[in-house]
Amino acid sequence: DAKTTQPTSMDCAEGRAANLPCNHSTISGNEYVYWYRQIHSQGPQYIIHGLKNNETNEMASLIITEDRKSSTLILPHATLRDTAVYYCIVRRVDTGRRALTFGSGTRLQVQP
């Protein structure tokens, strides 16, 4: 699976949009981009995933560049409960390659 690069930490004001970048310049055609987050003392929580089109769900939006070498997770109106470590994961989706490979993630601190 391709490696990802994320900033170590970010701050965001409550109520503002949080934009978390991820670089995955070696991504290949059969690899999806997944985002998970981990709130303190809990297990990781799935947020969203995408292949090449932008995706949106009730939690967030995922913007993937046209060349697929980077992506941005957008939390449209961050709240204090969004304070967590956010992991960008590139995952090959085919038989036998099912595991998630976590990096160090981005620690997002939402400020009141």
Added chain:
Amino acid sequence: DAGVTQSPTHLIKTRGQQVTLRCSPKSGHDTVSWYQQALGQGPQFIFQYYEEEERQRGNFPDRFSGHQFPNYSSELNVNALLLGDSALYLCASSPDSPLGGYTFGSGTRLTVV
């Protein structure tokens, strides 16, 4: 609908001992994966079980072994515990599909003294 359940939540063991951690997957999920998370780091993949067999394994020694039961629940066993095995052990379940989303439990905090 219960999510992934892990037990115990906390555990203290002595170096050299053996430990067994347990996981009940989310209803409808038949695949179970185990991860180790050291303090301040991201989770590291240990292995994955499907149809009671180990399907994929990460870079962990043979001291780490597992089992999956017919009801899809799973156990993680660690023998000859080392101080470095102290970590949060996470269980994740998923349906058996290529895009299967993982649901994680809250983990078992293992401390080896």
